[in-house]
Amino acid sequence: MKMLSDLGVIIGITLMYSAPLIYTSLGGVLSENAGVVNIGLEGMMTIGAFAGATVAYFTQNPWIGFLAAGIAGGLLALLHAIACVTFTADHVVSGIAINFIGPGLSIFLTKIFFDGAAMTIPLDLDNKIPRPLNGLFSSISPTNPTMARIVDALDSIFNQYATVYIALLLVLAVWFFLYKTKLGLRIRSVGEHPRAADTLGINVYRIKYLAVILSGVLAGFGGAAMSIAVISNYRAALISGQGFIALAAMIFGKWKPQGAMLGCLLFGAAQGLVVYLGSTSLNISSQLLAMLPYIITLVVLMGFVGEARGPKASGIPYEKE
Amino acid sequence: MKGNKFVITLISILLGLVIGGIALSITGFNPIEAYKIMFKGVFSNPKYISWTIIRSTPLILTGISVSFAFKTGLFNIGAEGQFIFGSLVATLVGYFFHLPPIIHPIVALLAGILAGALWGGIAGFLKSKFGINEVITTIMLNWIALYFSNFMVFWEPFKRPNRDASERILDTASIQILEKWKTSDAGKAFLANNTFLKDFLNPPVNFGIIIAILVAILIWYILKHTTLGYQLRAVGFNKDAAEYGGINIKRNTILAMMIAGAISGLSGATQVLGVSKETAILATMEGYGFDGMAVALIANSNPLACIPAALLFGGLKYGGSKLQPTMGAPIEVINITIGVIIMFIAMPKLINIIAAFRSRKRGVEIENAK
Amino acid sequence: SSSDTPSEVEGPTETEDQGEAENTPASEPIRIAMVTDEGGVHDQSFNQSAWEGLQRAQEELGIEVSYQESQQDADFAPNFETLLDAGNDLIWGIGFKLADAVLDAATANPDQKYAIVDHSFGDNTPDNVVGVMFKAEQPSFLVGYIAGRMTETNKVGFVGGIAGDIIWGFDYGYQAGVQYAAHELGKEIEVLNQYAESFSDVAKGKAIAQQMYQQGADIVFHAAGDVGTGVIEAAKEQGKWAIGVDRDQNYLAPDNVLTSAMKRVDVGVYNVVKDLVEGKFPGGQTITYGLADGGAVDIAPSSNKHVPQEILDAVEELKQKIIDGEIVVPYNEATYKEFIDSLK
Amino acid sequence: MNNIDYNTKVIEMKNITKKFGDFVANDNIDLVVHKGEIHALLGENGAGKTTLMNILYGLYQPTSGEIFINGKKVEVSNPNVAIANGIGMVHQHFMLVDNFTVVENIILGMEPIGKFGVVDINKARKEVEELSSKYGLYVDPDAKIEDISVGMQQRVEILKALYRGADILILDEPTAVLTPQEIEEIIEIMKNLTKQGKTIIIITHKLKEIKQSADYCTIIRRGKKIGTVKVDDVTEEELASMMVGREISFKVDKKPAEIGDVILEIEDLTVKDNRGLDVVKNLSLKLHKGEILGIAGVDGNGQSELVEALTGLRKVESGKVILQDKDITNLTPKEIMESGMSHIPEDRQKRGLVLDFTVAENMILENYHKEPFSRKGRLNHRNISQFTVELMEKFDVRPRNDKLTAGALSGGNQQKVILAREITNDPEVLLAVQPTRGLDVGAIEFVHKYLVEQRDKGKAVLLISFELDEVLDLSDRIAVIYDGQIVDIIAEKDADEKTIGFLMAGGGVEDERK
Ligand SMILES: Nc1ncnc2c1ncn2[C@@H]1O[C@H](COP(=O)(O)OP(=O)(O)OP(=O)(O)O)[C@@H](O)[C@H]1O
Numbered sequence A: 001m002k003m004l005s006d007l008g009v010i011i012g013i014t015l016m017y018s019a020p021l022i023y024t025s026l027g028g029v030l031s032e033n034a035g036v037v038n039i040g041l042e043g044m045m046t047i048g049a050f051a052g053a054t055v056a057y058f059t060q061n062p063w064i065g066f067l068a069a070g071i072a073g074g075l076l077a078l079l080h081a082i083a084c085v086t087f088t089a090d091h092v093v094s095g096i097a098i099n100f101i102g103p104g105l106s107i108f109l110t111k112i113f114f115d116g117a118a119m120t121i122p123l124d125l126d127n128k129i130p131r132p133l134n135g136l137f138s139s140i141s142p143t144n145p146t147m148a149r150i151v152d153a154l155d156s157i158f159n160q161y162a163t164v165y166i167a168l169l170l171v172l173a174v175w176f177f178l179y180k181t182k183l184g185l186r187i188r189s190v191g192e193h194p195r196a197a198d199t200l201g202i203n204v205y206r207i208k209y210l211a212v213i214l215s216g217v218l219a220g221f222g223g224a225a226m227s228i229a230v231i232s233n234y235r236a237a238l239i240s241g242q243g244f245i246a247l248a249a250m251i252f253g254k255w256k257p258q259g260a261m262l263g264c265l266l267f268g269a270a271q272g273l274v275v276y277l278g279s280t281s282l283n284i285s286s287q288l289l290a291m292l293p294y295i296i297t298l299v300v301l302m303g304f305v306g307e308a309r310g311p312k313a314s315g316i317p318y319e320k321e
Numbered sequence B: 001m002k003g004n005k006f007v008i009t010l011i012s013i014l015l016g017l018v019i020g021g022i023a024l025s026i027t028g029f030n031p032i033e034a035y036k037i038m039f040k041g042v043f044s045n046p047k048y049i050s051w052t053i054i055r056s057t058p059l060i061l062t063g064i065s066v067s068f069a070f071k072t073g074l075f076n077i078g079a080e081g082q083f084i085f086g087s088l089v090a091t092l093v094g095y096f097f098h099l100p101p102i103i104h105p106i107v108a109l110l111a112g113i114l115a116g117a118l119w120g121g122i123a124g125f126l127k128s129k130f131g132i133n134e135v136i137t138t139i140m141l142n143w144i145a146l147y148f149s150n151f152m153v154f155w156e157p158f159k160r161p162n163r164d165a166s167e168r169i170l171d172t173a174s175i176q177i178l179e180k181w182k183t184s185d186a187g188k189a190f191l192a193n194n195t196f197l198k199d200f201l202n203p204p205v206n207f208g209i210i211i212a213i214l215v216a217i218l219i220w221y222i223l224k225h226t227t228l229g230y231q232l233r234a235v236g237f238n239k240d241a242a243e244y245g246g247i248n249i250k251r252n253t254i255l256a257m258m259i260a261g262a263i264s265g266l267s268g269a270t271q272v273l274g275v276s277k278e279t280a281i282l283a284t285m286e287g288y289g290f291d292g293m294a295v296a297l298i299a300n301s302n303p304l305a306c307i308p309a310a311l312l313f314g315g316l317k318y319g320g321s322k323l324q325p326t327m328g329a330p331i332e333v334i335n336i337t338i339g340v341i342i343m344f345i346a347m348p349k350l351i352n353i354i355a356a357f358r359s360r361k362r363g364v365e366i367e368n369a370k
Numbered sequence C: 001s002s003s004d005t006p007s008e009v010e011g012p013t014e015t016e017d018q019g020e021a022e023n024t025p026a027s028e029p030i031r032i033a034m035v036t037d038e039g040g041v042h043d044q045s046f047n048q049s050a051w052e053g054l055q056r057a058q059e060e061l062g063i064e065v066s067y068q069e070s071q072q073d074a075d076f077a078p079n080f081e082t083l084l085d086a087g088n089d090l091i092w093g094i095g096f097k098l099a100d101a102v103l104d105a106a107t108a109n110p111d112q113k114y115a116i117v118d119h120s121f122g123d124n125t126p127d128n129v130v131g132v133m134f135k136a137e138q139p140s141f142l143v144g145y146i147a148g149r150m151t152e153t154n155k156v157g158f159v160g161g162i163a164g165d166i167i168w169g170f171d172y173g174y175q176a177g178v179q180y181a182a183h184e185l186g187k188e189i190e191v192l193n194q195y196a197e198s199f200s201d202v203a204k205g206k207a208i209a210q211q212m213y214q215q216g217a218d219i220v221f222h223a224a225g226d227v228g229t230g231v232i233e234a235a236k237e238q239g240k241w242a243i244g245v246d247r248d249q250n251y252l253a254p255d256n257v258l259t260s261a262m263k264r265v266d267v268g269v270y271n272v273v274k275d276l277v278e279g280k281f282p283g284g285q286t287i288t289y290g291l292a293d294g295g296a297v298d299i300a301p302s303s304n305k306h307v308p309q310e311i312l313d314a315v316e317e318l319k320q321k322i323i324d325g326e327i328v329v330p331y332n333e334a335t336y337k338e339f340i341d342s343l344k
Numbered sequence D: 001m002n003n004i005d006y007n008t009k010v011i012e013m014k015n016i017t018k019k020f021g022d023f024v025a026n027d028n029i030d031l032v033v034h035k036g037e038i039h040a041l042l043g044e045n046g047a048g049k050t051t052l053m054n055i056l057y058g059l060y061q062p063t064s065g066e067i068f069i070n071g072k073k074v075e076v077s078n079p080n081v082a083i084a085n086g087i088g089m090v091h092q093h094f095m096l097v098d099n100f101t102v103v104e105n106i107i108l109g110m111e112p113i114g115k116f117g118v119v120d121i122n123k124a125r126k127e128v129e130e131l132s133s134k135y136g137l138y139v140d141p142d143a144k145i146e147d148i149s150v151g152m153q154q155r156v157e158i159l160k161a162l163y164r165g166a167d168i169l170i171l172d173e174p175t176a177v178l179t180p181q182e183i184e185e186i187i188e189i190m191k192n193l194t195k196q197g198k199t200i201i202i203i204t205h206k207l208k209e210i211k212q213s214a215d216y217c218t219i220i221r222r223g224k225k226i227g228t229v230k231v232d233d234v235t236e237e238e239l240a241s242m243m244v245g246r247e248i249s250f251k252v253d254k255k256p257a258e259i260g261d262v263i264l265e266i267e268d269l270t271v272k273d274n275r276g277l278d279v280v281k282n283l284s285l286k287l288h289k290g291e292i293l294g295i296a297g298v299d300g301n302g303q304s305e306l307v308e309a310l311t312g313l314r315k316v317e318s319g320k321v322i323l324q325d326k327d328i329t330n331l332t333p334k335e336i337m338e339s340g341m342s343h344i345p346e347d348r349q350k351r352g353l354v355l356d357f358t359v360a361e362n363m364i365l366e367n368y369h370k371e372p373f374s375r376k377g378r379l380n381h382r383n384i385s386q387f388t389v390e391l392m393e394k395f396d397v398r399p400r401n402d403k404l405t406a407g408a409l410s411g412g413n414q415q416k417v418i419l420a421r422e423i424t425n426d427p428e429v430l431l432a433v434q435p436t437r438g439l440d441v442g443a444i445e446f447v448h449k450y451l452v453e454q455r456d457k458g459k460a461v462l463l464i465s466f467e468l469d470e471v472l473d474l475s476d477r478i479a480v481i482y483d484g485q486i487v488d489i490i491a492e493k494d495a496d497e498k499t500i501g502f503l504m505a506g507g508g509v510e511d512e513r514k
């Protein structure tokens, strides 16, 4: 029975950990499917985390903050798009630049808005993104201990911030968008064979701009999912490496939304496992435990995933003849 | 063409400084004043120059590492982890081995090189054996290296009591220049009369910079003038053609990652033997690898150009760090400036347009003058 | 025995006139600066606290203060150099990570005064260096005692950042406090204990805390920097107790932060600066702040919001016992074992 | 032929000039095309044919000149304008998205939209099926492009244009990659289309096809229009000399072969393709010194895999390859090369060249580790350059600059670089796969001459080509490959197009079964 609630906790942690990564790697999926490599996810995520926390604090409304995070990420992505699409910059170079500018700007602005402090002021629980199922399970207090365990586990799993559910819905939405709609078809065509799209009268540049900006919006959401849901403010080290993990998850997922989600969930589950193992009486050094998620990812890649091919024209600046 | 690239880089640096200056003005700081402070902070005293060089040395090497990988068609995000692994192993050798001077640092450096090569080689192996994209593996390996290093620092015989750091390397393993002499009476007496040298030698000046320059030349030479470089580049540009030409793709992929890793590992080793003398607990990534990527990009993946690029980068960071105590300006401006510089370097097209526009304007002015 | 506690022999009252401070020309104000570690000056933790101490000194003592942030370990040494050249009278290194850099700088510049927070060079302290240490295990013991008294589930938790001497002090002091209370109450209290191996991964802090609450802990203490933010966030969400660290962290979650184990770096910094200004720079020594030393370490003032008066009264008694040396608070595994044995 | 409506000029291009920098790709070209006609554009590589058509389709803007479509002056600023004016183009290099299905490729840019903004794939499929049956263009609507034959890809391209309501179709070298059967088919399709009122402009180097299909032919040489002729009034030879400005001999000059000992022996070879299916099945073949052995066959019958297996680029599952008494089965490409085999690869840009390398660097791709190009791991740039310049001279690679990247060369010159490199290896066995693909007649003549020369030196050449004419012209013996096996070997004197075409289509196999 203890196992049940342990499992609940692990799943709960998995979801919490994965959600910000899922947004961001979906962003990567969109951008790369349109042929623009986005190493700058980390920077876009950071500026989203900053903008989300700041705007939510000043408006006292998490949703406005969440939107602002998307806009901020989108704006930074616009810069990436201008560089990569209009000025045919090397995508990696531009992405790295974004990773300097995004975090630099975030802290810089935080200091301006918050009297020189390097973190934003925390939101009250009420001003954070809501938890739609909060209280649902704790309101049932069954007398049967087994039932209580089950309810506990359910609470651990499902009592999540709305951002978690939105992330999962977005996976579906992005999948639908990419594979079922006109725009999705065009985005993918532009990533595979831009010249072909061009000869069919598709405006390659406009499509790329759209996809890159959307990718920034999603990465921005990912940052906000961290700063106004997982915790309640932005601080300098809040985003340190998640953007790169999301990038890895996207490659892991073979550039597909559902695959990227799996990659993020795997990583989150590994973290959940680490936290769980750390709580057991197993005497494993915590430094070695901390390595585990990364090792698990590598092993899964070796055993199950193997070679993956990205969109053919990814990373190649497109120039009209 | 080459001159063109150089000019573009210069203009990018200028534009980066301008935009950084704008950010400073917005926050109410005088940018001219700020840049003056930075400039002085780097050049006004020989010891600042030393510090800038010391600060830049590891970045030259990680920059070369990333550049080398780029040239062979690989994206080495793992310089950070290779650096960490290289420094860890160099510290282990520097502390546990008892060897005579000169031999000791050489052995420790080689150990660092090997460690980095191993760490990079893992990514190369996973790529050639399982086809796993090196971007993922190197990101994962960075974190594994970090935690492993922390794990090792806590290893009882290695941990320094009352410190969250390892034991310091033995003096025999140091690569600092004139380290003993500097503090000896003879040295002090000599330096008292020679303030330039005294100041210059004040920081932990070490052979790292010389090693870095030698490595830059070596790697440039390998890429350009050897069959090894030829085959690595061939694999980087076109695997299928290289395979057709009889070049072993898998072996060369592993080899390329190993060499890239070796250079980053060496970077870590020189940092330990020349500057830090120890491996400390790492709370986060220190950024040697990530800054190395920036350096490689500024240098357009040319190993030789990594030297000035890293000096620029190190100079900006070191000079920029003096803004806070003197004028209270936030140092984030430096990161923004660096980002903007890289962004402009990425857009030669834009720079060319700006340049063309300017020269047209000048042309018009000349016309008008006539 | 009392010699087991760190540097008990040296106290803040032991000062030695270096005779140098008076030589500072009166016309120029005294300038004091500090080098932070990678956390930066606004880290909501010891760097910020140190800076607040300096700012207070600036206001009250009419000196000039500044700081220099480090972005990586390699910055420490050049940062000390920069501040040296800027003509500072005293340069602080904030945090034990800077110990080596301080020692190197002090050796190279024997005429310059330095100070280090959270580290002791023991008998080898150069004459131009002051160490400032805090017996963090003591307030940790007190919050542990509060936790032990207040837990309803007989399970409490501790979340550490990256393991190491300093954090162990918090950890073992806290455990000792809990067990002391358990002993007093004659019951068994379990302490869940986990390290995040990070000072910045807030999600991991939150995950660990959630998991502890899920296992039935109702109070979790953290000594984990930003990771602790995640711990407090989890407490907030689950309506459980968290215990803050370093400063009074009640403001982060007024309804859920039960108390905090305070380590007033600002007080320590201020006191040394004040001594310097008064010409009593305590060079060559390590000043160790315990509960006895003017509130530099203590439980947070906001504790009375949630902790019943009777328990606070008991805490006061404990405090006295610690000051009197009746209770010797453990700060690492070995001393903790001794302590537990002594309880039996 | 009687579909032409001479009263309607659907296309009229006047004084079209296109400059790329200082280079004039089109120099004051006029072109008139009538409704219902098949109009061929003929010219050497780089003459400017594609450029002219790209201008018509709105991909390039002319430096000067005017375009009239159906008598109306049109500014074709982008492909959308061309499409709106009923022009469709099938590009020299297919413009298909590999991992999309046939239907997705066809509707891209003009997607039928159903509920919730979803692409209505069912409707699209139906439309495609209708079009395909109307014009006799058979395709599998749900297959992915990467899984279908080149011939079907070609049909997809044409359907793409028709789907957009094109009345005027531009086909840029549509037959370059097709098998003889597929060529027959496409000519049939073109004629069929003109019957239904469509107009076709076709670019091709193959004179025979022009004779078979076109009504009129406009010849372009070095960017200038030489003239427009009625195809019925001229011979192939006349077309050829108009195109290059000199006489061209079609017949490959060769003495009778002096066939020697067996040099390469393939025994019961089995090879799998990328999907893991056997595509070369127990294939056996012997190649002699002093002969050109042509392998005729329709693309996809295991030729590519056979070559890759022979050269060490693909694993041999079972069987043996023996070169000069040495078993070279599953040796590395390098070892095989060193045993005396050279290889002109099928895809020059994918396998044959490192496009980012200079010509000089490409010249030593297989020999960089040998003297005089390197010693003890150190490259000797001077020797490399000298060697390259000599070869560029000998093989007439233009422009004659060994520091140019290979990517900057035209396709024909790229092929010459490869040829130079492989022939200079002086191999015992030369595997020539599609050696003249996409080349103009002048260049083809050149390549053929070298292959024959190689044979005459007593070396062996294994020629694999989908161009039956080429195989027939060059080979001393012809082996026909079908379904991964050699179904028959025919001596030059007994070979004719009909028998071989029959065998290529699997005729021989059925015979045996009977
Ligand atoms: N985008 C471009 N920019 C500059 N030069 C180009 C470009 N595209 C082609 N060229 C130049 O055009 C020349 C011929 O290129 P192209 O591929 O069209 O050859 P081609 O005329 O089709 O010859 P072939 O039939 O041999 O392939 C090359 O020398 C190349 O330098």
Ligand SMILES: Nc1ncnc2c1ncn2[C@@H]1O[C@H](COP(=O)(O)OP(=O)(O)OP(=O)(O)O)[C@@H](O)[C@H]1O
Pocket (backbone or CB within 6 Å): A321, D020, D023, D025, D043, D044, D045, D046, D047, D048, D049, D050, D051, D052, D092
């Ligand atoms: N984008 C371009 N930039 C510069 N030059 C070009 C470009 N495209 C084509 N050219 C030049 O124009 C010339 C004509 O090229 P085009 O592709 O029209 O030849 P073509 O007649 O189609 O040849 P082929 O038979 O090989 O297809 C080429 O030789 C090339 O030098």
Ligand SMILES: [Mg+2]
Pocket (backbone or CB within 6 Å): D049, D050, D051, D092, D172
């Ligand atoms: Mg053409």
Ligand SMILES: [Mg+2]
Pocket (backbone or CB within 6 Å): D045, D046, D411, D438
């Ligand atoms: Mg061509």
